[in-house]
Amino acid sequence: MAREARPAEQAHSDERTHSAEQAHPGTGFLRAITRLxxxxxxxxxxxxxxxxxxxxxxxRQVASPGLLLAVWVLSGITTVIGALTYGELAxxxxxxxGQYVYLREGISPLFGYLYGWTLFMVIQxxxxxxxxxxxxxxxxxxxxxxxxxxxxxxxxxxxxxxxxVGLSAQRALAIVSVIVLTWINIRGxxxxxxxxxSLTLLKVLSLVGLIVAGLMLxxxxxxxxxxxxxxxxxxxxLHLDTLATLGAAMVGALFAMDAWNNVGFAAGELKNPxxxxxxxxxxxxxxxxxxxxxxxxxxxxxxxLSGIAAAPQDRVATAVLQAVFGGAGLxxxxxxxxxxxxxxxxxxxLSGARVYYAMAHDGLFFRKAGALHSxxxxxxxxxxxxxxxxxxxxxxxxxxxxxxxxxxxxxLFYLLTGVSLFALRRRRxxxxxxxxxxxxxxxxxxxxxxxxxxxxxxxARKPRYTWPxxxxxxxxxxxxxxxxxxxxxxxxxxxxxxxxxxxxxxx
Numbered sequence: 001m002a003r004e005a006r007p008a009e010q011a012h013s014d015e016r017t018h019s020a021e022q023a024h025p026g027t028g029f030l031r032a033i034t035r036l037x038x039x040x041x042x043x044x045x046x047x048x049x050x051x052x053x054x055x056x057x058x059x060r061q062v063a064s065p066g067l068l069l070a071v072w073v074l075s076g077i078t079t080v081i082g083a084l085t086y087g088e089l090a091x092x093x094x095x096x097x098g099q100y101v102y103l104r105e106g107i108s109p110l111f112g113y114l115y116g117w118t119l120f121m122v123i124q125x126x127x128x129x130x131x132x133x134x135x136x137x138x139x140x141x142x143x144x145x146x147x148x149x150x151x152x153x154x155x156x157x158x159x160x161x162x163x164x165v166g167l168s169a170q171r172a173l174a175i176v177s178v179i180v181l182t183w184i185n186i187r188g189x190x191x192x193x194x195x196x197x198s199l200t201l202l203k204v205l206s207l208v209g210l211i212v213a214g215l216m217l218x219x220x221x222x223x224x225x226x227x228x229x230x231x232x233x234x235x236x237x238l239h240l241d242t243l244a245t246l247g248a249a250m251v252g253a254l255f256a257m258d259a260w261n262n263v264g265f266a267a268g269e270l271k272n273p274x275x276x277x278x279x280x281x282x283x284x285x286x287x288x289x290x291x292x293x294x295x296x297x298x299x300x301x302x303x304x305l306s307g308i309a310a311a312p313q314d315r316v317a318t319a320v321l322q323a324v325f326g327g328a329g330l331x332x333x334x335x336x337x338x339x340x341x342x343x344x345x346x347x348x349x350l351s352g353a354r355v356y357y358a359m360a361h362d363g364l365f366f367r368k369a370g371a372l373h374s375x376x377x378x379x380x381x382x383x384x385x386x387x388x389x390x391x392x393x394x395x396x397x398x399x400x401x402x403x404x405x406x407x408x409x410x411x412l413f414y415l416l417t418g419v420s421l422f423a424l425r426r427r428r429x430x431x432x433x434x435x436x437x438x439x440x441x442x443x444x445x446x447x448x449x450x451x452x453x454x455x456x457x458x459x460a461r462k463p464r465y466t467w468p469x470x471x472x473x474x475x476x477x478x479x480x481x482x483x484x485x486x487x488x489x490x491x492x493x494x495x496x497x498x499x500x501x502x503x504x505x506x507x
Contacts, residue, residue: 029096029268030189030377035276037193041263042284044200045347047207048127049134049337050256051292052317055299059309061249065300066233068308071246072296075253076289078450083260083285084437085418085444087278090264091435092424094273097358098264098351099417106420109362110480115413116359117476122406124352125386127259128345129393132174135341139173141334146170150397163397175391177342181349182387188376189269192350199343206336207291210317214298218324223307227300247457251407254454257292258410259344260285262351269354278435353382363487364480408466409473411455418448 033041058071089102097104100119104112140146146169153166185192234242263280267273295317299308302320311319317337321329357379360370369382393402421444424431437444459466 028372028377031269031271032188032190033193033266033270033276035272035279037197038263038270038276038280039284039287040197040200041193041266041347041351042260042280043204043288044196044343045259045262045351046257046284046288046344047200047203047291047340048131048256048259048344049138049341050252051207051295052333052337052340053314054252054256055296055316056308056311056314058249058252059305061245063305063309064234065227065231065305067242067246067249068300068305069293069296071249071253072293074246075250075257076285076293078250078254078447078454079257079260079285080282080289081443081447081450082414082418083281085421085447086261086264087281087435088433088437089417089421089424090267090277090281091274092431092433094267094270094277095358096265096268096354098267098355099261099413100265100355100358102264102417102420103413104362106423107416109364110477111416113359113364113480113483114473114476116355116364117479118406118409118413118473119352119355120365120386120389121476122402122472123410124348124355125390125393126402126406128178128348128352128386128390129174131341131345131348132177132390132394133170135177135338135345136170136173138334138337138341140170141330146173153397156398165395165397167395171394171397174394177345178349178387178390178394181342181346182383184346185350185353185383186373186376186378186380189266189350189378192346196343196346196350199339199346203336203340203343204287204291206339207295210321210333210336211291211294211298213324214302214320215294218302218320220302220323223300223302223304226304231305244457244461247454248461250454251458253292254411255407257285257288259348259351260288262347265351265354267354274434349383349386353379353386356382356386363490364483402472404465405468406472407469408455408458408462409469411451411458412473415448415451415455418444418451 055068059068062068062071086099086102089106090098093101093105095101100112100116102112103115136146137148140148148168148170150164150166150168150171153164155162156165184195260281263270263284264277267277270276299316299320302323303311303316307319308316315333318330318333321333323329325332356365356369359365360367360382366381366385369379369385371381372378373380421437422441425440
């Protein structure tokens, strides 16, 4: 269906105003992000609170230390292959918008829009809201008055369970953090990039400290004997049901590794995007993969698997540091996660707004979102609208449920982006490709196969999350055609005004 619609879509694409940076520099963005900044953006956007928490849920699902590590290894391999696959696309389209542009050019504008729609409604804004609340939650370790209890609100029952909608002290701090980071990003990309690089360095050092504490300072002979002895691997070995469990458990690890592609959203502000985008994606993802695997080895060196699975509020890293340093471990971990989540959200806020900017230039988002600040050259309206919707999600209390709903849909977009690489190789062989994916076509085909297998596994094992996710994506279809209709009418009105000016010149 997408291929049949392509000619008409392309005709529309030719008429519209393309993304400003696709036309080329000189359209407004300030190219201030270096290769180091871009790599820091990848690492900083990936490392939030997930690595410190999700291993508890994975341990409960797989019930085996070997499978826990296998989940992180397979998730890392999948993500690295994805980064190598995206590298070719990023070098081909070094413009603001990233994955939105890859899908638009590779498959059709509709699929590009559906990705941007889902990104705005849930993926990016929902992640920012969840990370902001995690920042506030760990801040409450130092300020106990920051309660999670909803002061003014009500309860809504969703398929995934009840949620409390309203205002709490933690949600108020989460909103303040989103507003502060949005203001920082409005002030200029140089400032935002400097803060991102600095916070990324701090969070990497914190993660290295956690790894050292687990692997060297807190080695527990009892935990080592239990985790790396006879119980390391399931007694029955690998079979179909075990593989299915492994695939479902990868969801948490994959989303702890997510947002590595966000650097592509800000391609219009990289100093040398054709070279630096592929490098920063591959180097950043590989760095985080190694750190995450070492962190989990550290967990298993200090706590038995049962202790990881039963960590209070799933705070595995906190439990590890408390086992090593006693009561001071809680404060150390809380401070580390505060730095990590704050830096993560800075990267997410910086990059997400660039997608809405590109959509606005294609006539598929609010027109003002395609404007840049006159002095700072940042997409101020896009940053503002992103902040407003994120704050609503913070108040709604639905961010975690919405993220669960969209897991399946997000995997499909990753799969479709891999497909777009093949489509562009076949239909547009003349395009300049400064970087080519290694081992083509086997590596991108493997990426499509892996993401597809995980998506099918989720469809079978977690249907109450997959179908709502598809519904959120599907709701974007009529909205897309509504934007196209509005853009067409606006063009006709402009043409009519221009015609009248020619026929009846103003005095």
